Amino acid sequence: MKKKFKTIGLYSNSSNKKVLSIGQQVEEVLLSKGCKLLYNKALNNIYKSKQIKASSTDFLASKADLIIAIGGDGTMLSCSREFGSKNVPILGINLGRLGFLTDIAPDELTIKLSEVVTGKFEIDERFFLTTKIKGQRSKFIALNEVVIHSGAIAQLIEYDLYIDDVFVYRQKADGLIIASPTGSTAYSLSGGGPIMHPSLDAIALLPMFPHSLNSSPLVVKAESSIKVILTDKSTKAQLSFDSHNSIRLKGNQEINICKSKSVLKLIHPLGHDFYDACRNKLGWSKGIVRPL
Numbered sequence: 001m002k003k004k005f006k007t008i009g010l011y012s013n014s015s016n017k018k019v020l021s022i023g024q025q026v027e028e029v030l031l032s033k034g035c036k037l038l039y040n041k042a043l044n045n046i047y048k049s050k051q052i053k054a055s056s057t058d059f060l061a062s063k064a065d066l067i068i069a070i071g072g073d074g075t076m077l078s079c080s081r082e083f084g085s086k087n088v089p090i091l092g093i094n095l096g097r098l099g100f101l102t103d104i105a106p107d108e109l110t111i112k113l114s115e116v117v118t119g120k121f122e123i124d125e126r127f128f129l130t131t132k133i134k135g136q137r138s139k140f141i142a143l144n145e146v147v148i149h150s151g152a153i154a155q156l157i158e159y160d161l162y163i164d165d166v167f168v169y170r171q172k173a174d175g176l177i178i179a180s181p182t183g184s185t186a187y188s189l190s191g192g193g194p195i196m197h198p199s200l201d202a203i204a205l206l207p208m209f210p211h212s213l214n215s216s217p218l219v220v221k222a223e224s225s226i227k228v229i230l231t232d233k234s235t236k237a238q239l240s241f242d243s244h245n246s247i248r249l250k251g252n253q254e255i256n257i258c259k260s261k262s263v264l265k266l267i268h269p270l271g272h273d274f275y276d277a278c279r280n281k282l283g284w285s286k287g288i289v290r291p292l
Contacts, residue, residue: 005117009055009064009088010039011079014071016095019043022070022106026093027052029113038064061086066117066267068093069102073186076101077242080143084264085128091116091267100185100277103268112269122268126182126198127222128260131241133253142241143264144183146257148228148249149175149208151238156211158235162227163220170231173210178203178226178257182264185278187243193217198274203259226257 008030012019023043030037037052038060060067061083069079069092076092080101084090092102093109104112115121128141140146150157157175161168179188181196184204189195193206194217201222207215220226230237233251240246249255278284 004119005035005066007036007038007063007065008117009060009067009083010037010043010070011060011067011083012040012070012075013042013078014075014095016071018095018106019070022093022095022109025106025109026068026070026113029110030117033114033117035117057082061088064088066091068113071095071102073099073101077143077244080128080264081141081242081244084143084266085141085260085262087263087265089123089265089267091121100281101182101266103272103277115269116267120270122270122272124198124266124268124272126264126266127180127201128262128264129178129180129203130258130260130262131239132256133239133247133249134256135254140239140241140245140247141260141262142183142244143180144186144242145177145179145188146255147175147177147187147208147240147243148230148255149238149240151236151248157237158231160229160231161205162229164225165227168218171207171210171212171215173212173215174208175237176228177206177208179206180222183242185282188217194219195278203257222259224258228255228257229253230255 038055041054067083067088067090069076093104094102128143129146131140131146156172158172160170177188181198181200184196188206191206193204202219203222205218230251230253235251237249238246
């Protein structure tokens with residue numbers, strides 16, 4: 001039995017009509033358990049409550065013991081960057097399709113949520129990726145992946161890859177995906193990358209449509225320092241984080257990616273199983289009868 005959550009924030013950036021009904025159900029359950037509730041201002045357009053008030057992101061991050069994200073994995077990724085990077089634990093209620101990060105289904109919300117807020121839960125820690133462009137002060141974080149890409153269909157970019165300042169290869173490709181274990185079941189998976197268990201301390205690098213017959217995904221230790229240098233001065237490329245922020249790059253720029261010091265604390269109901277999630281969401285063992 002772990003600690004009970006007392007102050008809980010509700011978060012969503014989804015316009016799904018189900019958010020309202022789920023939010024009301026969550027409110028009913030949590031108030032019955034004596035919890036104090038807050039919710040992010042982005043919910044104002046779809047969620048109104050007489051008992052709780054909308055709060056800013058900074059206020060939620062400073063006051064909440066737990067953030068409940070209502071939506072799909074996109075909502076969860078946004079919530080993770082906003083609050084998980086500030087060490088606030090996050091629980092996801094799945095309104096999306098896959099939902100690798102949001103694992104409470106609406107039909108089991110009351111039971112699972114009641115158990116979690118009373119201390120019956122598991123903590124799953126995930127690391128972020130931090131990206132810095134040489135010569136610029138800004139830093140960017142991503143939970144799933146960092147993608148360097150041409151920004152156009154069927155257009156190659158050329159880059160040099162270094163791991164811990166050791167030259168690895170020069171590659172012509174549509175781009176490069178740098179994925180955490182969390183992101184190995186996201187965009188990287190679509191490109192043929194390896195599935196990594198969330199507990200692994202590793203990073204996967206996957207060239208996108210490489211102009212080569214002998215290019216393969218590469219998995220390195222998470223503590224590695226990854227450096228990508230665009231080799232052509234005339235190159236126009238883009239840099240994206242969890243398919244979210246998109247930054248334009250101009251030739252010869254150097255991009256540095258490493259494991260972040262920030263850690264996301266995902267909250268799961270008891271009995272959470274990564275392989276069970278893979279079977280259900282990726283169709284493993286489909287058509288096979290499980291032995292008794």
